[in-house]
Amino acid sequence: MPQIAATEVLIASRGRCNLRTVFEGILHAVLLACAVVSIITTVGIVLVLLLESLQFFRDVSVWEFLTGTKWSPLLKPQHFGILPLFCGTFLVAAGSSVIAIPIGLGTAIFLSEYAPPVVRDIVKPLLEVLAGIPSVVFGYLAVVFVSPIIKELFPSAEVFNAASACIVVGFMILPTIVSLSEDVLRSVPRSLREAAYALGATKLDVTVGVVVPAAMSGIMASFLLAIARAVGETMAVTLAAGATPKLTLSFFESIQTMTAYIVQVSQGDTPAGTLEYRTIFAVGLTLFIFTLSLNVVAQWILNRVREKYE
Amino acid sequence: MANNTLIADEVSFMSEAAPIPLRVTTPTVRQPAVARNVTELSERAKKVAAIDVDFFYGTHQALHGISLEVPENCVTALIGPSGCGKSTFLRCLNRMNDMIDETALKGQILLDGIDIYQRGTDVVELRKRVGMVFQKSNPFPKSIYENVAYGPRVAGIKKRAVLDEIVEKCLQQSALWDEVENRLDDSALQLSGGQQQRLCIARALATNPDVLLMDEPASALDPKSTAAIEDLIFELKSNYTIVIVTHNMQQAARVSDQTAFFYEGHLVEVGSTTDMFTNPGEKKTEDYITGRFG
Amino acid sequence: MKLHAHSKSRPYAKFASTCFAVMCGFCTVLSVLVLLVVLWNIFSYGWSALSWNFVTSWPSRFPAKSGIWSALIGSLYLIGVTAVVSVPVGVGAAIYLEEYAPPSRWRTLVQVNIANLAGVPSIVYGILGLGLFVRMMHLNRSVIAGGLTLSLVVLPIIILSAQESLRAVPSTIRQASYALGATRWQTIWHQLLPVALPGILTGVILSLSRALGEAAPLVVVGAATFVAFTPENLMTDEFSALPIQIFNWTEQPQKDFHQLAAAGIIVLLVVLISMNALAIILRQRFGKKVKW
Numbered sequence: 001m002p003q004i005a006a007t008e009v010l011i012a013s014r015g016r017c018n019l020r021t022v023f024e025g026i027l028h029a030v031l032l033a034c035a036v037v038s039i040i041t042t043v044g045i046v047l048v049l050l051l052e053s054l055q056f057f058r059d060v061s062v063w064e065f066l067t068g069t070k071w072s073p074l075l076k077p078q079h080f081g082i083l084p085l086f087c088g089t090f091l092v093a094a095g096s097s098v099i100a101i102p103i104g105l106g107t108a109i110f111l112s113e114y115a116p117p118v119v120r121d122i123v124k125p126l127l128e129v130l131a132g133i134p135s136v137v138f139g140y141l142a143v144v145f146v147s148p149i150i151k152e153l154f155p156s157a158e159v160f161n162a163a164s165a166c167i168v169v170g171f172m173i174l175p176t177i178v179s180l181s182e183d184v185l186r187s188v189p190r191s192l193r194e195a196a197y198a199l200g201a202t203k204l205d206v207t208v209g210v211v212v213p214a215a216m217s218g219i220m221a222s223f224l225l226a227i228a229r230a231v232g233e234t235m236a237v238t239l240a241a242g243a244t245p246k247l248t249l250s251f252f253e254s255i256q257t258m259t260a261y262i263v264q265v266s267q268g269d270t271p272a273g274t275l276e277y278r279t280i281f282a283v284g285l286t287l288f289i290f291t292l293s294l295n296v297v298a299q300w301i302l303n304r305v306r307e308k309y310e
Numbered sequence: 311m312a313n314n315t316l317i318a319d320e321v322s323f324m325s326e327a328a329p330i331p332l333r334v335t336t337p338t339v340r341q342p343a344v345a346r347n348v349t350e351l352s353e354r355a356k357k358v359a360a361i362d363v364d365f366f367y368g369t370h371q372a373l374h375g376i377s378l379e380v381p382e383n384c385v386t387a388l389i390g391p392s393g394c395g396k397s398t399f400l401r402c403l404n405r406m407n408d409m410i411d412e413t414a415l416k417g418q419i420l421l422d423g424i425d426i427y428q429r430g431t432d433v434v435e436l437r438k439r440v441g442m443v444f445q446k447s448n449p450f451p452k453s454i455y456e457n458v459a460y461g462p463r464v465a466g467i468k469k470r471a472v473l474d475e476i477v478e479k480c481l482q483q484s485a486l487w488d489e490v491e492n493r494l495d496d497s498a499l500q501l502s503g504g505q506q507q508r509l510c511i512a513r514a515l516a517t518n519p520d521v522l523l524m525d526e527p528a529s530a531l532d533p534k535s536t537a538a539i540e541d542l543i544f545e546l547k548s549n550y551t552i553v554i555v556t557h558n559m560q561q562a563a564r565v566s567d568q569t570a571f572f573y574e575g576h577l578v579e580v581g582s583t584t585d586m587f588t589n590p591g592e593k594k595t596e597d598y599i600t601g602r603f604g
Numbered sequence: 605m606k607l608h609a610h611s612k613s614r615p616y617a618k619f620a621s622t623c624f625a626v627m628c629g630f631c632t633v634l635s636v637l638v639l640l641v642v643l644w645n646i647f648s649y650g651w652s653a654l655s656w657n658f659v660t661s662w663p664s665r666f667p668a669k670s671g672i673w674s675a676l677i678g679s680l681y682l683i684g685v686t687a688v689v690s691v692p693v694g695v696g697a698a699i700y701l702e703e704y705a706p707p708s709r710w711r712t713l714v715q716v717n718i719a720n721l722a723g724v725p726s727i728v729y730g731i732l733g734l735g736l737f738v739r740m741m742h743l744n745r746s747v748i749a750g751g752l753t754l755s756l757v758v759l760p761i762i763i764l765s766a767q768e769s770l771r772a773v774p775s776t777i778r779q780a781s782y783a784l785g786a787t788r789w790q791t792i793w794h795q796l797l798p799v800a801l802p803g804i805l806t807g808v809i810l811s812l813s814r815a816l817g818e819a820a821p822l823v824v825v826g827a828a829t830f831v832a833f834t835p836e837n838l839m840t841d842e843f844s845a846l847p848i849q850i851f852n853w854t855e856q857p858q859k860d861f862h863q864l865a866a867a868g869i870i871v872l873l874v875v876l877i878s879m880n881a882l883a884i885i886l887r888q889r890f891g892k893k894v895k896w
Contacts, residue, residue, distance in 0.1 A: 027789050034696030038718050041756050048735035106631030114625055130639045132880055134817025136847045137869050140854045144862050145645055171638050204621035232725025234820035239854050259727050266824045284731040295723035438785030448776035461784040
């Protein structure tokens, strides 16, 4: 009877190398390879950075690298203390955070708690546009627009200064804070707000006393991500902040960040295999570890926030 | 078997699909379940048989030692309170539970005497032989034609003429053809709830299965559509073996030949529908049927 | 009575609340204002330098004769290479993670890894490109090296957005397809990809527009800023790119070059905004169509 024969086909296909199984198998392997590319990328980054850095640290001790206060690998006498670059990066990150965090959080609160849907529908796409503007454009703005203003307001400021970099980078990382914080604020359950209102609280009380604290970990995560972005920011600070690595807390002097240094060396004609060439990798490794730590912590916080509300 | 239908001989012989007799005249009068008797059921071949089946979601055991035989070309209804495992058992019959992680099945499930859980079973083929209709209709976001043609297409049928025939036959079998024959290219999502469910039935029929599994097919529909679906099931059973899960006992009584009562993962009782509803053996069955719980 | 006493002790509560609202509104206005100021500033400064001549000339030492042609072509080649490499790999990886990989430590590892890669500064990718593509694979300072580096930069973004689009397809579609005896690939190709395609395309367009604006990785890989030719051989010739050219002009002390930079930015922004607008339109038109 045809029925039974058909059923045997069900089992007979075991061991039968039919075209369909082979095709599906190949496909599975190809797609797996695509996913593995991401692992290879990370391995590649770590390997490239480590291998050259290890060579670097044969000539320069880790101690000198991490604690030295002068950085001049391209000039004689050579110094390889990374603290000035650290300091420059720190100044830019701190300065841009001071601008981005209050304005960003204020915008996020407004969009989440106060703004009518029409306003949100206009502002959010505009902020997406802001987020999409490349960093060279902000670098240009810093040089052409912001620095002259700073020089007018503070005549003692140098042409290249940290302040103008901080301002433009601040607005570069602003959309990150706004979009992430707004998402977290909106996901705070209505019931929490209603409970507070029912007790006779004003909107200020509810927002600052209930909603923001409830969303605090997510908001912190957005700050960390924004700071990580500021640390990794390259083109704007290269154009605006200068190329003089120094240990200073003044915002009106020319400084150099880790990223700007890497650009400086790459633009020059440093031959491969030299100590100067390897500084790219040593500084790059430091940068990578720094931003990775910030990102990992931020992701971990965000995962916990997601678990809480699901 | 009801004899008021005129059955036309095979209209065409498709090489890739077995011939399906066409219903040419209009609806029959359904014979009430009372008229069928136990001996008829036992005379039929056992299309699907579960032998001592245990089923686990992770460490939680959902089914305990289920042994059940499903006779050929009959409607078997699985009834029981919610959470009793009837849908889980249904999904074992076409191995849809494989899609859920950390599930395990012990025991055997035989289709025409062959264990479908043994190693090497071609699950893709199995699902072409054992079709499924879901509780909430889920047509693809494609045209009506493409929905029904999808099954044959993935089975390898490419010729347009053959697909046209299959689509027409299946839509007629699910009593939807008259309503859609002029708009086969319209989106399936434009149909009403009842029409969408009938489309899903047609779609399941298109792979020419032997067995049709239906998981509460009418529970999301209004009474009129429900009646239409029940009429459909009655028509289909002359050619297909049907297993239907329902929480509506009156539906089970109207539509099925054999009824199995599940309770908390155990098969409490199974027998001909007539016997189950008029003279149940177990107290629990009686309690459930008379509405003392459920 | 006690309640009255309480409210009397906070007479300025309502006023403070309004102040707060105004402050937050002001922040929002500031955010939007910045964008408008930026755009206005650039357009007003660079508009006069914009001309057909500008688009089609090579860069030169004389601002009056300089143009962005080589940079434009270089950018186009780069985006081409990036698209060809990153889109199949990225979408393939997303399909694997969503449809093939069972939930396991392996899959979590890959997901976490991708999320971290998305946050790595693009200059680090440049360093990777320098070490791997330029030196180890001897691709030198070529379009291919630059394109591959940019592909790695945008790969995490493409994977993440493609995954989201696939996840948004209701599981009932998958179930119905499998129940009809379709294989995994048949389900993906015939049912899932068609529905997820608009979302995937949106993500691809946004990623490519990001790659268009990236300069840092290209600087490290060795993009030149003074090329008076377009790359013929993608594997060996030097190349330039729009953001690199803008960077170079901004670095010059002369104001005339700044004006050229502004004009270059206008070209870049026009392309970017069109791409983003396309992505948003796609998302609006097709994203809402699928309502279950």
